Amino acid sequence: MLRFIALRLVKAAIILIAIVTLNFFLIHAAPGDPAAVMAGEAGAADELFLQQLREQFGLDQPLLTQLWLYLVGVVQLDLGFSYRQQMPVAELIGARLPATLLLTGTAFVISIVFGTLAGVMASARVGKWSDTLISTTALLFYATPLYWVALMAVLLFSVQFNWLPGFGYETVGGNYEGFARVLDIAKHLVLPATTLGLFFMAVYMRMTRASMLEVSTLDFVKTARAKGLKKSVIQRRHIFRNAMLPVLTLAGLQAGQLVGGAVLTETVFAWPGIGRLMFEALAQRDYNVLLGVFFVSAAMVLLFNLITDILYRVVDPRIRAS
Amino acid sequence: MLKRLTALAATLIVAAGTAYADPIAGGRANVVIQPEPPSLMLGLVQNGPTQMVAGNIYESLLRYDENLEPLPQLAKSWEISEDGLTYTFHLFDNVKWHDGEAFSADDVVFSADVFLRETHTRLRSTLEHVESITAPDANTVVFKLKEPFGPFIGVFEGGTMPIVPKHIYEGTDYKTNPANNHPIGTGPFKFVEWVKGSHILLTKNEDYYIDGLPYLDEIYWHVIPDAASRAVAYETGVIDILPGGSVENFDVSRLTAMDNSCVTDKGWEFIGPLSWMWLNNREGPTADKRFRQAVMYAMDREFAKDALWNGLGKVAQSPVSSSTRFYSDDINKYDYNPEKAKELLAEMGYDGTPVRLLPLPYGETWQRWAEAIKQNLEEVGIKVEMVASDVAGWNQKISEWDYDMAFTYLYQYGDPALGVARTYISSNIGKGSPWNNVEGYENAKVDELFDKAAVAVTKEERQTLYTEAQQILTDDVPVAWLLELGFPTIYRCNVKDLVTTAIGINDGFRDAYIEEK
Numbered sequence A: 001m002l003r004f005i006a007l008r009l010v011k012a013a014i015i016l017i018a019i020v021t022l023n024f025f026l027i028h029a030a031p032g033d034p035a036a037v038m039a040g041e042a043g044a045a046d047e048l049f050l051q052q053l054r055e056q057f058g059l060d061q062p063l064l065t066q067l068w069l070y071l072v073g074v075v076q077l078d079l080g081f082s083y084r085q086q087m088p089v090a091e092l093i094g095a096r097l098p099a100t101l102l103l104t105g106t107a108f109v110i111s112i113v114f115g116t117l118a119g120v121m122a123s124a125r126v127g128k129w130s131d132t133l134i135s136t137t138a139l140l141f142y143a144t145p146l147y148w149v150a151l152m153a154v155l156l157f158s159v160q161f162n163w164l165p166g167f168g169y170e171t172v173g174g175n176y177e178g179f180a181r182v183l184d185i186a187k188h189l190v191l192p193a194t195t196l197g198l199f200f201m202a203v204y205m206r207m208t209r210a211s212m213l214e215v216s217t218l219d220f221v222k223t224a225r226a227k228g229l230k231k232s233v234i235q236r237r238h239i240f241r242n243a244m245l246p247v248l249t250l251a252g253l254q255a256g257q258l259v260g261g262a263v264l265t266e267t268v269f270a271w272p273g274i275g276r277l278m279f280e281a282l283a284q285r286d287y288n289v290l291l292g293v294f295f296v297s298a299a300m301v302l303l304f305n306l307i308t309d310i311l312y313r314v315v316d317p318r319i320r321a322s
Numbered sequence B: 001m002l003k004r005l006t007a008l009a010a011t012l013i014v015a016a017g018t019a020y021a022d023p024i025a026g027g028r029a030n031v032v033i034q035p036e037p038p039s040l041m042l043g044l045v046q047n048g049p050t051q052m053v054a055g056n057i058y059e060s061l062l063r064y065d066e067n068l069e070p071l072p073q074l075a076k077s078w079e080i081s082e083d084g085l086t087y088t089f090h091l092f093d094n095v096k097w098h099d100g101e102a103f104s105a106d107d108v109v110f111s112a113d114v115f116l117r118e119t120h121t122r123l124r125s126t127l128e129h130v131e132s133i134t135a136p137d138a139n140t141v142v143f144k145l146k147e148p149f150g151p152f153i154g155v156f157e158g159g160t161m162p163i164v165p166k167h168i169y170e171g172t173d174y175k176t177n178p179a180n181n182h183p184i185g186t187g188p189f190k191f192v193e194w195v196k197g198s199h200i201l202l203t204k205n206e207d208y209y210i211d212g213l214p215y216l217d218e219i220y221w222h223v224i225p226d227a228a229s230r231a232v233a234y235e236t237g238v239i240d241i242l243p244g245g246s247v248e249n250f251d252v253s254r255l256t257a258m259d260n261s262c263v264t265d266k267g268w269e270f271i272g273p274l275s276w277m278w279l280n281n282r283e284g285p286t287a288d289k290r291f292r293q294a295v296m297y298a299m300d301r302e303f304a305k306d307a308l309w310n311g312l313g314k315v316a317q318s319p320v321s322s323s324t325r326f327y328s329d330d331i332n333k334y335d336y337n338p339e340k341a342k343e344l345l346a347e348m349g350y351d352g353t354p355v356r357l358l359p360l361p362y363g364e365t366w367q368r369w370a371e372a373i374k375q376n377l378e379e380v381g382i383k384v385e386m387v388a389s390d391v392a393g394w395n396q397k398i399s400e401w402d403y404d405m406a407f408t409y410l411y412q413y414g415d416p417a418l419g420v421a422r423t424y425i426s427s428n429i430g431k432g433s434p435w436n437n438v439e440g441y442e443n444a445k446v447d448e449l450f451d452k453a454a455v456a457v458t459k460e461e462r463q464t465l466y467t468e469a470q471q472i473l474t475d476d477v478p479v480a481w482l483l484e485l486g487f488p489t490i491y492r493c494n495v496k497d498l499v500t501t502a503i504g505i506n507d508g509f510r511d512a513y514i515e516e517k
Helices: A002-029 A034-042 A047-057 A063-075 A089-124 A129-143 A146-160 A179-216 A219-226 A231-256 A263-268 A274-283 A287-315 A317-321 B002-019 B048-054 B105-119 B121-127 B150-154 B227-235 B249-256 B289-298 B301-308 B338-348 B364-379 B391-399 B444-455 B459-476
Strands: B028-032 B062-064 B070-072 B075-080 B086-091 B130-137 B140-145 B189-195 B199-204 B218-222 B261-264 B274-279 B355-358 B384-386 B405-410 B479-484 B489-492
Touching: A002 A063, A002 A287, A034 A047, A034 B391, A063 A287, A089 A129, A089 A179, A089 A231, A089 A263, A089 A274, A089 A287, A129 A179, A146 A179, A146 A263, A146 B227, A179 A231, A179 A263, A219 A231, A231 A287, A263 A274, A274 A287, A287 A317, B028 B227, B070 B075, B086 B105, B105 B121, B105 B130, B105 B140, B150 B444, B227 B249, B249 B261, B249 B364, B249 B489, B274 B289, B289 B338, B289 B364, B289 B479, B301 B364, B301 B479, B355 B364, B355 B391, B364 B384, B364 B405, B391 B405, B444 B459
Parallel strands: B028 B218, B355 B384, B355 B405
Antiparallel strands: B062 B070, B075 B086, B086 B140, B130 B140, B189 B199, B199 B218, B261 B489, B274 B405, B274 B479
16 A cells, blocks of 8 residues: 555656646747736836846746746745745745635535435436436536526525625625634635535536446345345445445545636636636736646645545455455 | 716716715725736836725825816925926925835935836836936925926826835835835825735825825725626625726616716826727738728727717727827818728728737627627728737737737827827837837828927927827828727715816725715
């Protein structure tokens, strides 16, 4: 097991460096650079001004030198400095991380709990009207664009009924403290987290349902039935446990994206998370911030892939043997 | 309908302004800021959102009323010598920086002569006309010019010459000074916090040098990245003020129809935003004057104004905006005349070579506008290819002259020498900037007229020269002028005196107050 983890970690490090290098060239291939964007925004700029900016940002150096300097920094866990925002990149990401984790984490829990539950329910009543209802609803969530759901949710629950705040992380200027603040944030969290969770909820539901149905036709389930076990016991102990593997795979994939944030949801709900930081950095060609976000998300994906692989071995001993 | 609505709102504001005399102190303003500014250090960054927030933190010597006449700010009075060479400013003597240090004429000299010369491109070129900047005593500043420079009285505005604290910046690296993250100015509001991606909080400057001002206790600037969400924020009452341009134009009528909702398009006179399409004068069909004139005739600009801009703004007839000094009416005007356009195209023998059109990637209104123009042009037989791009790509394409036609809008800063000449004089041709003579127009006569007009002593002389320049330009059509943009500021009607100057909301919170509903 230890040898397996060590091997995977070495592989991950190599992949990470390859990703950083690739991202670096991709970003630089886009037209424009941060100096030109800043000059453009200033509404007036001359060559001297651009020159000053490029020197300050280190953009006047050859591309390979810039890449080398960046890689050396990354190895020392230094993600560089955002000249646009006048802050170290690590600090910028760190400031946005709690909001993003709260949002994506909540959506993750919502989708996995309700999705799996709905999947189990649907598979137990396969072909009946309740199965059709659950499956159709899931298909609807799966097929509807996220931003549309988001906007409709705001219109309905925020504008029409005024039940929930439509945007933001907390009431700006509310000065809530302690439990009142937690409650305030929770209220703000409901719409974005639900919106974001709906899509994955549908995916979990469909995955669980299909997997449950597949496992229920296997021989050991027949044996269990023949033994005269109760239906609920078979569902829980025999079918559900064996049907969990594909769900786990999906959860691993989704968990890897937790840190990357959710650009659309964060934008519509004005949620101050990493997705927006990344999107704005892209528009502004803020290279260091963009690379930093990519680096952190890539590292997380690799980490969760590793965790998923380890979990496989825990859940299903057959994988360990092979 | 909308026009009437706007007119109605305007009368309401006037009526309210006269009915209630005593401003009420206290209260909080919730304002949208879009996009989130890169920095609040106005001496380093002067883009729109930075100035909108920081214009309440930093100040300059003067403000300007809607006719661009100077008003006192840090300077309580001023004189200009007979020969137009010496400008003397007398400063308020009880001004303090937000950190408690006393403000003096030395700060003004440092800002204009040292700090801004290094950081402020636009001011730097103006300062070339200045011989010396001195402080004979703590409350007096004297600017001596090399030659008369007509527009000089117009450069003492917050975004053009923000006064920065000498005691913090002298001898430091301005761009990396830690104070940039906690701006210190002399303005009516102090910086408190900036939660990136969420909000900026300013609070009342209790030691402001004019007794009783400001009235508001605090201003929250909300960062809401999605245009539809910004409209919702106003509808749900979270936001009280939507500065011009912060919601899509098609949402404006819905928001202004709400109870207690007012709208004004004032407050943009100083910058005078004028939109046009760059036409590449170097190559392709756009190099032919007749083609460019045909473009002017082919565009239905009244339609664009009514359908896309809610009737706000004005069709631009001249390179000089009608709110800018020295606008002339005695010029070649272009009405919507597709037949004339077709004639011109036939005369030049346009062979159907497609032209690339680059829209301004600033949101839905601009995208739709580009589509409307494309349709107009195709109706007279011009083939148009739209080029998709984001802001950075748009910048790059225009700076590198890689376009045939491209949308833009620029500020005029009240005087042709500051905001108009730069687009048409040949010395301002050079790759690398999207704001210079990008179209590549060269005309020695126009160069001469702009040069002379900038340093002519009397207003009459300047008017004659600028009129001639406008006549030549409207005949040559180096760029295709679209609209003098009108940006609607939407706000609750019980917010009073928000827009009182030509600088609008950028320094408007000094006098604003909130009345009980």
